[in-house]
Amino acid sequence: KQRILGIMPEFLTVSDRNTPPLSARQKFHLSFLTALDPFMFGLAGLDAGVSQAQNAFPGYGQGLEGYGKRLGASYADTFDGYLWGGAILPVWLHEDPRYFRKGHGPFLSRLLYAAASTLWCRRDNRSWGPNYAYVSGNLIAGGISNAYYAASDRGVGLTVDRAATVIAEGSITSEFAEFWPDLQRHLPGRRKHPAGTP
Secondary structure, eight states: OOEETTTEEOTTEESOTTOOOOOHHHHHHHHHHHHTSHHHHHHHHHHHHHHHHTTOSGGGOSHHHHHHHHHHHHHHHHHHHHHIIIIIHHHHHTBOOSEEOOOOSOHHHHHHHHHGGGTEEEBTTSOEEEOHHHHHHHHHHHHHGGGTSOGGGOSHHHHHHHHHHHHHHHHHHHHHHHHHHHHHHTSTTOOOOOTTOO
16 A cells, blocks of 8 residues: 555655564565556556657667567566665565665655665665665666667666666655655645644
8 A cells, every 4th residue: 555646655764763674575575566456567557658759779670569669678677676775685685675764854865765775775684885786686677678678779888877867766756655645645635634643
């Protein structure tokens, strides 16, 4: 039920910083739960449509066939990213794939905190450090994508570029996760409860 606007999954967001670390099984469960969510398929469809309109990855061609190939590639990128960056590497490196919402403090401080979350994460021992799993996972996913992207769209440069794009998108997603409760309180029709009541 953790969703932004009722549609965008927020399964990897935590508001309580004292939340216990995840087991290996839980990391895989949350990763698959997010990657297989209908919203992710819709997002891949939107991404494929934009790519087709811009004639990105021209090796796929145009028409329904070109769109289908772009859709498959876009979703495969997403799935691989969640599998490697959200499950396999976090288990191996003992890193927590979740976003820990700051939820208080000056706006700029929270903005920068959310933006940096793809590069800095909590570890299973509750310390904080570089987010090796997320960054490496997206590089691995970018490398795997060379197997299904058209020959003209392969290579080290494009692999790094795709990984950097996903990392930037992850920062934007973290911004939504950080500020959604604040925005939600100001939505029209949102009932205001007296202090101390649910």
